[in-house]
Amino acid sequence: MSRNLNKILNYSFLKVSLIPIMLWIISSLVFILLRVAPGDPVDAILGSGADEVSRELLRNKLGLNESLINQYFSYINDILHLDFGKSLSTQEPVLDIILKSLPATLELGFFSIVSAMVIGFPLGFIGLRNKGKKTDYFVRIFGIATYAIPPFWGAMLAQLLFSVYFNFSPIGGRFPIFQQQPKITGFLVLDSILSNNFVAFRESLYHLALPSITLGFLLSGIFSRSLRLNLDKTLKSDYVNAAICRGISRKKIFLNHALPNALLPIITISGLTIASIAGGALLFEVTFSWPGIALRLHEAISQRDYTLVQGIVIFTSILIVSLNLFVDILIAYLDPRIEY
Amino acid sequence: MKKNLILSIFIILISFLQNSCGSKRISKKIIVASSGKIESLDPARANTLKAIQLISSLGDTLYELNSNGELVPELASGMPIISKNRLQITINLRKNVFFHDGTLFNSNAIKFTFERFKRIGTMNYILGNKIKSIETPSEYSVIINLNKPSSSLNGLLTSVNLTPISPTFYKEYSDKFLNEKFVGTGKYVLTSFSNEVQLIDPNLNYWGAKPLNKGINFVGYSNSSSLFGALKSKQIDVLLSNSIDDSQRNSLNNLSKNKKFKEANSPFTELSFISLKTNSYPLNNLNLRLALAKSLNRKLISEKVSYGLRKPSRSIIPPILKKDNEGFWPKYDYLEARKLLQKENYCNGDILKIPLTYRSNVPADKLIALTWQDEIKKSLNDCIDIELNGVESTTVYKNLSLGIYTAVILDWTGAYSDPEAYLTPLLSCNEIVNGICKNGESVYSGSFWGSNKVESLFLESEKISGKKRLNKLVEIERIAANSIPYIPIWISSQRAWSQNKISKPIFNGAGIISLSDLEIIDE
Numbered sequence: 076m077s078r079n080l081n082k083i084l085n086y087s088f089l090k091v092s093l094i095p096i097m098l099w100i101i102s103s104l105v106f107i108l109l110r111v112a113p114g115d116p117v118d119a120i121l122g123s124g125a126d127e128v129s130r131e132l133l134r135n136k137l138g139l140n141e142s143l144i145n146q147y148f149s150y151i152n153d154i155l156h157l158d159f160g161k162s163l164s165t166q167e168p169v170l171d172i173i174l175k176s177l178p179a180t181l182e183l184g185f186f187s188i189v190s191a192m193v194i195g196f197p198l199g200f201i202g203l204r205n206k207g208k209k210t211d212y213f214v215r216i217f218g219i220a221t222y223a224i225p226p227f228w229g230a231m232l233a234q235l236l237f238s239v240y241f242n243f244s245p246i247g248g249r250f251p252i253f254q255q256q257p258k259i260t261g262f263l264v265l266d267s268i269l270s271n272n273f274v275a276f277r278e279s280l281y282h283l284a285l286p287s288i289t290l291g292f293l294l295s296g297i298f299s300r301s302l303r304l305n306l307d308k309t310l311k312s313d314y315v316n317a318a319i320c321r322g323i324s325r326k327k328i329f330l331n332h333a334l335p336n337a338l339l340p341i342i343t344i345s346g347l348t349i350a351s352i353a354g355g356a357l358l359f360e361v362t363f364s365w366p367g368i369a370l371r372l373h374e375a376i377s378q379r380d381y382t383l384v385q386g387i388v389i390f391t392s393i394l395i396v397s398l399n400l401f402v403d404i405l406i407a408y409l410d411p412r413i414e415y
Numbered sequence: 416m417k418k419n420l421i422l423s424i425f426i427i428l429i430s431f432l433q434n435s436c437g438s439k440r441i442s443k444k445i446i447v448a449s450s451g452k453i454e455s456l457d458p459a460r461a462n463t464l465k466a467i468q469l470i471s472s473l474g475d476t477l478y479e480l481n482s483n484g485e486l487v488p489e490l491a492s493g494m495p496i497i498s499k500n501r502l503q504i505t506i507n508l509r510k511n512v513f514f515h516d517g518t519l520f521n522s523n524a525i526k527f528t529f530e531r532f533k534r535i536g537t538m539n540y541i542l543g544n545k546i547k548s549i550e551t552p553s554e555y556s557v558i559i560n561l562n563k564p565s566s567s568l569n570g571l572l573t574s575v576n577l578t579p580i581s582p583t584f585y586k587e588y589s590d591k592f593l594n595e596k597f598v599g600t601g602k603y604v605l606t607s608f609s610n611e612v613q614l615i616d617p618n619l620n621y622w623g624a625k626p627l628n629k630g631i632n633f634v635g636y637s638n639s640s641s642l643f644g645a646l647k648s649k650q651i652d653v654l655l656s657n658s659i660d661d662s663q664r665n666s667l668n669n670l671s672k673n674k675k676f677k678e679a680n681s682p683f684t685e686l687s688f689i690s691l692k693t694n695s696y697p698l699n700n701l702n703l704r705l706a707l708a709k710s711l712n713r714k715l716i717s718e719k720v721s722y723g724l725r726k727p728s729r730s731i732i733p734p735i736l737k738k739d740n741e742g743f744w745p746k747y748d749y750l751e752a753r754k755l756l757q758k759e760n761y762c763n764g765d766i767l768k769i770p771l772t773y774r775s776n777v778p779a780d781k782l783i784a785l786t787w788q789d790e791i792k793k794s795l796n797d798c799i800d801i802e803l804n805g806v807e808s809t810t811v812y813k814n815l816s817l818g819i820y821t822a823v824i825l826d827w828t829g830a831y832s833d834p835e836a837y838l839t840p841l842l843s844c845n846e847i848v849n850g851i852c853k854n855g856e857s858v859y860s861g862s863f864w865g866s867n868k869v870e871s872l873f874l875e876s877e878k879i880s881g882k883k884r885l886n887k888l889v890e891i892e893r894i895a896a897n898s899i900p901y902i903p904i905w906i907s908s909q910r911a912w913s914q915n916k917i918s919k920p921i922f923n924g925a926g927i928i929s930l931s932d933l934e935i936i937d938e
Contacts, residue, residue, distance in 0.1 A: 128540070129539070129540040133537075164454060165454050165455065165594060166591075166592065166594075167594070231640060234640070234641065234644060235640075235644065238644055238645075238648060238650075239644035239647055239648045240648075242648045242649075242650075245650060246636065246641050246644050246645040246648065246650050247636050247637070247641045247645070248611065248612070248634070248636075252446055252612050252614075252632045252634045253444060253446070253632055255607070360637075361637050361638060362637075362638060362640075362641070363641075364611070364635070364636040364637040364638070364641055366610070366611050370637060373637075374452070377776070377809075379809055
């Protein structure tokens with residue numbers, strides 16, 4: 076056991092040591108790509124009407140007249156000190172902007188993953204139980220279709236149907252315009268519970284329902300398909316057959332042997348999905364006017380707000396890399412077949 | 416039987432969702448929505464229509480333009496008094512006006528606001544070096560000393576960027592922006608601010624007429640479809656049209672005609688035009704510019720792109736500022752265009768190739784470009800070939816002064832309500848060599864056109880006022896129209912739609928809605 080633990084620790088150390096290199100590559104790429112992209116924040120802030128003197132003044136004020144190499148070193152130095160700088164357009168610290176909008180994204184991501192699992196797993200089971208029947212075909216087509224639908228299109232369709240035609244759901248936002256939202260952690264559902272505010276709890280769930288169920292619905296196909304495939308493969312494996320021959324009950328085989336093994340690849344898929352949602356379901360947030368990190372990124376790109384774009388990309392990169400690392404270590408720990 | 420049971424449960428569940436989970440409208444406040452968010456409520460920083468709209472409800476300017484384009488005193492007690500040498504403007508202020516923080520509004524507040532804007536204002540270039548100093552001879556009197564005579568200063572006094580703010584409250588922010596708060600003298604006070612939602616309540620100590628409603632909730636959605644859907648599903652009360660797609664604008668216009676909503680229009684203030692690069696081949700040739708101008712079918716473009724909701728324009732000054740609809744710029748006449756092109760040896764095997772750049776993130780621009788290209792293919796196929804090139808707007812603005820674009824579609828809304836706010840940014844030039852502008856505003860708008868005559872008329876117009884000044888400015892436009900550095904396309908207005916239970920929105924002359932006049936008429 077201690078040898079295993081040492082191995083895992085070594086493996087984890089190797090993985091962790093790669094993180095700074097990955098982040099350096101990502102941050103340098105972001106810096107270069109933003110500078111190569113045409114247009115600059117001065118034009119976005121002042122529009123086409125400002126004269127050259129005003130532009131130069133603002134450029135100097137924002138530090139955009141310094142040489143690129145100086146800008147790069149000061150940027151890397153700031154990142155090393157966990158200082159993401161100030162937004163060029165609002166002068167608000169980038170970290171504050173990220174921390175303000177991150178809870179909205181994480182809340183949406185969490186409920187979407189839960190919805191995806193609630194919809195996807197039962198469908199996967201149903202498909203497998205009825206293998207080769209109409210239901211199985213339906214589940215498989217459902218899996219492919221939901222995976223193939225572009226999220227923004229699905230979001231627009233859901234919004235049109237449930238918000239405009241049936242008026243079941245708010246058109247966008249996280250909370251009713253005419254109510255004061257609880258402010259503790261930034262996670263509105265959690266804040267409503269912490270403040271014992273039932274109305275706020277109901278309203279935040281009501282606003283969360285359509286975006287999270289729609290995103291969950293679109294993600295559910297991956298879960299149903301991967302569960303069906305992996306479970307099917309596991310149930311055909313030798314050790315399951317051996318267990319059946321030994322007379323162990325089917326329920327026990329399924330729950331204790333087949334399911335845990337079938338879930339291993341799903342952990343990887345879940346990790347990747349959670350990571351991509353944490354990075355922001357970009358057009359999803361734009362469609363539902365969801366004030367999360369992706370909406371901020373979208374606005375920052377259109378305003379050429381270099382510091383904010385850099386900050387958001389690096390922050391989400393850290394998040395994604397950390398989640399991947401966690402999943403890698405978890406799989407390594409759970410799956411004895413993995414060599415490390 | 417089993418299917419019916421499932422269906423019944425589903426229907427009950429949906430009804431439950433609709434009736435019990437939905438947000439109950441408990442507020443008597445009016446919900447006004449528009450696109451995007453508000454980054455800052457600081458008048459020195461505000462440059463989006465949405466922020467300007469909100470600030471104009473939270474604060475008062477010295478003067479306002481009414482819907483006829485006339486100057487009306489707000490915080491000033493009368494019209495500005497201009498000295499004989501036109502270098503001094505005296506403004507007497509209204510008494511017993513208080514800021515939202517309880518401090519008194521006086522001449523010091525004006526001095527503080529103007530100087531702060533001049534120092535840190537994002538758009539302080541609109542003042543240029545017009546103002547030399549500001550004196551406060553008494554508590555309720557201000558003297559603005561000018562570096563040179565400036566008739567356009569009257570228009571500037573209506574600018575929301577110069578909305579007086581409380582010097583006491585902004586003491587620590589005299590050299591930096593205060594984004595999330597606003598303390599002015601307006602009809603409303605700010606009660607809550609986030610980038611997406613802003614709540615304002617009536618100012619109980621307001622010096623003038625009180626608002627007709629119990630407050631406004633201002634909300635921003637990130638896209639046009641959400642705004643359209645929110646109005647249709649009655650989730651909002653009033654929709655401001657900035658950035659809403661033309662097809663949805665048209666749909667709302669039709670619904671308004673069928674009495675589903677109430678629609679209001681502001682005066683036409685947003686000009687769309689094509690900037691022609693006049694300092695190099697091929698458009699340094701006046702005949703070719705004229706031919707291009709005559710090949711543009713404005714009426715067709717307006718109908719195809721905006722469903723006729725944007726007004727074809729042969730002028731670069733909005734009608735409200737010119738007091739007439741006269742257009743001097745060339746009319747559509749493709750036969751005349753062909754003759755001009757033939758005169759320049761085109762159409763006989765040689766085709767004039769014109770790269771036309773449009774802003775790829777402005778949907779109407781692309782449609783304008785496509786419609787014009789299509790029209791030319793039909794009528795002048797053997798003479799002109801329009802090559803389309805979509806570029807993102809910030810890139811276009813950056814490259815304009817570099818002379819990269821032969822022809823580019825742009826738009827412009829004056830920063831203040833004066834013809835000069837349209838003419839100067841497009842036509843003025845500081846250094847002219849052989850009719851080409853080397854340095855000045857027309858370089859930044861991509862035309863590189865300059866005229867010494869126009870410059871002298873600009874200077875003359877600063878020394879006069881009223882009708883005489885307007886005539887001078889119209890003369891400037893006439894000279895430009897003969898040289899065709901631009902092709903005006905259309906002029907647009909802001910629109911707003913309200914639910915039938917809300918009174919019809921009213922716009923002032925600057926295209927801003929009077930939120931205080933919105934009223935719930937059917938509770």
